[in-house]
Amino acid sequence: MNSTIVTFPDGRVSGRSEIVLAVPAGDRHGLVVAETPFHPLDHTWPDQPADRGTIGGLPVVDCVTGAWSADGFHLGEEIPVRRGAEGWQWLVVHVTDTPLPVGAAVELEVDAGHRTALSTGHTACHLAALALNSALAGHWRKETALDGLGHPDFDQAAITSSRISPNGSVDVYRLGKSLRKKGFSADGLDLDEVAGEANDRLKAWVAADAPVRLDVPGPELTARRTWHCSLPEGAVSIPCGGTHLPRTSELGAVTVSLSLDDAALTMRTTATPPA
Ligand SMILES: [Zn+2]
Numbered sequence: 001m002n003s004t005i006v007t008f009p010d011g012r013v014s015g016r017s018e019i020v021l022a023v024p025a026g027d028r029h030g031l032v033v034a035e036t037p038f039h040p041l042d043h044t045w046p047d048q049p050a051d052r053g054t055i056g057g058l059p060v061v062d063c064v065t066g067a068w069s070a071d072g073f074h075l076g077e078e079i080p081v082r083r084g085a086e087g088w089q090w091l092v093v094h095v096t097d098t099p100l101p102v103g104a105a106v107e108l109e110v111d112a113g114h115r116t117a118l119s120t121g122h123t124a125c126h127l128a129a130l131a132l133n134s135a136l137a138g139h140w141r142k143e144t145a146l147d148g149l150g151h152p153d154f155d156q157a158a159i160t161s162s163r164i165s166p167n168g169s170v171d172v173y174r175l176g177k178s179l180r181k182k183g184f185s186a187d188g189l190d191l192d193e194v195a196g197e198a199n200d201r202l203k204a205w206v207a208a209d210a211p212v213r214l215d216v217p218g219p220e221l222t223a224r225r226t227w228h229c230s231l232p233e234g235a236v237s238i239p240c241g242g243t244h245l246p247r248t249s250e251l252g253a254v255t256v257s258l259s260l261d262d263a264a265l266t267m268r269t270t271a272t273p274p275a
Pocket residue numbers: 122126227239240241242
């Protein structure tokens with residue numbers, strides 16, 4: 001059993017392949033093919049939801065990561081190691097209500113509209129993180145790791161979860177003791193001002209029609225892919241396993257709103273792509 005070859009990083013939404021493994025997925029069926037355009041939910045950092053679509057004409061009701069090693073097969077949250085761990089084969093598992101036989105050649109069709117909406121949400125999410133880093137730069141009292149635009153990387157230092165949805169995302173950051181020790185001060189934090197600054201920057205980045213691309217070092221699911229965007233202030237790159245739009249102008253408009261609840265800062269990002 002080899003790792004699944006994936007074509008979603010190149011923007012593909014259809015393909016044809018052979019079923020190489022069928023495994024139980026609860027009381028449903030998990031189908032693995034040699035090569036797929038489907039993006040599965042990642043078990044380590046489950047930011048971008050699974051693609052929807054069909055396999056062999058059957059609805060794909062879920063698409064998850066599977067991992068195979070000498071001690072057997074594990075699915076999704078049951079995988080005991082981190083994404084890409086050595087000694088494991090990493091598989092895209094298409095979950096269906098009806099079984100299909102191993103050896104069958106099947107057509108794979110991703111719901112292209114849903115994929116585009118998730119790509120929109122994911123590209124907006126990365127830009128919003130960079131805009132937030134920039135707007136919060138004045139709150140750092142110590143030197144810390146910088147993002148690709150030279151701002152203290154608040155996003156990397158504080159993020160606890162990121163959830164992408166069609167045309168949007170919700171990112172949660174912890175403003176606790178450990179972030180304070182790293183040098184971030186929330187004193188005098190004016191959320192409206194920070195959001196306003198971030199939104200001005202996002203507006204400029206969409207207007208700049210900056211190109212976005214993924215660097216894909218290999219065809220396997222767990223290849224270490226990198227998101228690149230050439231913004232007016234400079235070229236930025238972020239490790240990323242998801243899918244993206246090819247240009248920032250396709251986001252239409254991007255805005256963030258911020259809320260603070262105990263020590264959690266939540267950023268809601270919304271894109272409004274042109275009709
Ligand atoms: Zn990403």
